[in-house]
Amino acid sequence: MIEIKGLHKYFGDLHVLKGIDLNVAKGEVLSVIGSSGSGKSTLLYCINGLEEIQKGAVIVDGVDVHAKGTDVNKLRQNLGMVFQQWNSFPHLTALENVALAPQIVKKHSKTDALEIAAKQLKHVGLGDKLNVYPNSLSGGQQQRLAIARALAMEPEYMLFDEATSALDPELVGEVLETMRMLAEEGMTMICVTHEMGFARDVSDRVAYFHQGIMEEIGPPEQIFGEAQSEHTRKFLANVR
Amino acid sequence: MSNNMSFFSGFQPHDLLFMAEAAGQTLLISVLSISTGTVFGIIFGWMLQSGNWVVRAILGTVLDVFRSVPLLIQLVLFFNFFPIMGWPLEPFAAGTFVLSLYTASLVAQVARGGIEAVGKPMRRAARSLGMSYWQDMRYVVWPIGLRAVFPAWVGVALGVMKDSALVSVLGYVELLRASQILITRTQEPFIILAVAGAFYFVLSYPLSKYSQKLEERWAS
Ligand SMILES: Nc1ncnc2c1ncn2[C@@H]1O[C@H](COP(=O)(O)OP(=O)(O)OP(=O)(O)O)[C@@H](O)[C@H]1O
Numbered sequence: 068m069i070e071i072k073g074l075h076k077y078f079g080d081l082h083v084l085k086g087i088d089l090n091v092a093k094g095e096v097l098s099v100i101g102s103s104g105s106g107k108s109t110l111l112y113c114i115n116g117l118e119e120i121q122k123g124a125v126i127v128d129g130v131d132v133h134a135k136g137t138d139v140n141k142l143r144q145n146l147g148m149v150f151q152q153w154n155s156f157p158h159l160t161a162l163e164n165v166a167l168a169p170q171i172v173k174k175h176s177k178t179d180a181l182e183i184a185a186k187q188l189k190h191v192g193l194g195d196k197l198n199v200y201p202n203s204l205s206g207g208q209q210q211r212l213a214i215a216r217a218l219a220m221e222p223e224y225m226l227f228d229e230a231t232s233a234l235d236p237e238l239v240g241e242v243l244e245t246m247r248m249l250a251e252e253g254m255t256m257i258c259v260t261h262e263m264g265f266a267r268d269v270s271d272r273v274a275y276f277h278q279g280i281m282e283e284i285g286p287p288e289q290i291f292g293e294a295q296s297e298h299t300r301k302f303l304a305n306v307r
Numbered sequence: 308m309s310n311n312m313s314f315f316s317g318f319q320p321h322d323l324l325f326m327a328e329a330a331g332q333t334l335l336i337s338v339l340s341i342s343t344g345t346v347f348g349i350i351f352g353w354m355l356q357s358g359n360w361v362v363r364a365i366l367g368t369v370l371d372v373f374r375s376v377p378l379l380i381q382l383v384l385f386f387n388f389f390p391i392m393g394w395p396l397e398p399f400a401a402g403t404f405v406l407s408l409y410t411a412s413l414v415a416q417v418a419r420g421g422i423e424a425v426g427k428p429m430r431r432a433a434r435s436l437g438m439s440y441w442q443d444m445r446y447v448v449w450p451i452g453l454r455a456v457f458p459a460w461v462g463v464a465l466g467v468m469k470d471s472a473l474v475s476v477l478g479y480v481e482l483l484r485a486s487q488i489l490i491t492r493t494q495e496p497f498i499i500l501a502v503a504g505a506f507y508f509v510l511s512y513p514l515s516k517y518s519q520k521l522e523e524r525w526a527s
């Protein structure tokens with residue numbers, strides 16, 4: 068379980084997250100929506116410790132992410148993350164991209180790491196691209212590669228930061244399909260997204276962020292049907 | 308050159324050997340300076356990129372001095388400075404020291420550029436997989452950054468090899484100094500300078516060829 072308690076985040080004087088309280092249970096799929104600059108990406112970075120926090124706490128399976136003695140490198144193995152930019156390692160083949168972290172972080176033997184990598188690449192539908200370099204993959208394929216790379220660490224949680232926003236429209240579908248598949252397999256997911264269809268159909272809950280505040284959270288039917296907050300309704304009216 | 312020929316005589320076959328030996332000295336001082344300078348340059352470049360502002364300001368200024376003061380002046384200054392400190396240095400040692408520093412100051416900028424060529428998003432992606440800072444450096448930043456700035460480093464290395472000729476002002480007999488000695492004796496500057504040029508080319512060619520090969524391999 069991910070527990071976020073009274074989380075405040077500043078960039079200098081800029082107050083980006085203003086007291087977030089949020090729990091995400093095992094197996095849950097949470098979509099996070101909201102306008103640009105509302106702090107959605109920052110929230111994800113605070114969850115896996117890529118950003119420091121100024122107040123509050125993030126606790127993953129009982130471990131305080133930002134506590135002094137916490138081994139964030141160990142923790143992050145359990146918190147896969149996929150970014151807007153796919154960030155494939157350009158000097159490695161698809162297989163090597165996925166095998167790298169299992170080998171050097173998890174200390175698997177090279178053979179085992181490659182085996183894990185091949186399995187994950189097949190899982191996301193890239194079984195025929197094992198020995199291809201990223202520059203000859205499409206954006207959608209590279210994003211699925213990024214998903215496979217995260218999955219190869221066998222995380223219990225996956226964080227998606229607008230995984231489809233940088234893709235050409237015709238490539239969005241394949242990535243959403245992969246994310247949907249993970250959701251159906253029971254992966255715990257927090258998905259920052261602008262894809263309202265995905266948020267509505269796949270998530271258990273949807274959270275709306277507005278200027279650093281989690282303004283509203285609830286099941287998709289509530290958020291998309293009878294949003295309580297004026298801001299939520301306005302935002303949804305604009306994106307549709 | 309103690310031989311029984313007259314002081315002024317034409318270019319002899321064994322002069323070629325003399326020049327080859329001198330080319331060996333050029334190679335030696337270049338390889339030493341480039342490798343030492345590269346190691347320190349990478350460390351300095353990393354400090355420039357990731358140090359706090361005090362480190363960046365001080366180191367940046369010092370390296371700027373070494374990059375911008377003409378090498379000739381640095382060589383003469385250091386060569387005369389060490390004896391004053393009660394630590395006289397051979398021309399070879401002084402030359403290697405100054406050339407290494409000079410190389411390091413150039414490589415520092417190249418190395419910093421290499422690290423910066425790997426953007427923050429890429430590094431965050433690496434860290435998000437559980438890699439430590441040094442694993443990210445070793446397995447992501449190094450290979451990607453190296454490919455980005457390798458041509459620039461080759462440029463620095465070839466430049467330093469040519470600049471090593473300046474060590475001749477300290478009296479160190481490398482290729483240029485050897486040529487001057489022979490020119491004085493033979494009065495045949497054209498032949499000798501052409502031969503010296505050919506030696507410099509022979510010294511540089513393997514590196515440029517090898518780097519070309521590497522770049523081709525990386526590009527595929
Ligand atoms: N490293 C940083 N330094 C300073 N300010 C930052 C930094 N990262 C983000 N910010 C600021 O924090 C605020 C929240 O940014 P964040 O990226 O979390 O928003 P977002 O909701 O993800 O927006 P988007 O939909 O555009 O991705 C923005 O005002 C942004 O400019």
Ligand SMILES: [Mg+2]
Pocket residue numbers: 107108109228229
């Ligand atoms: Mg964002």
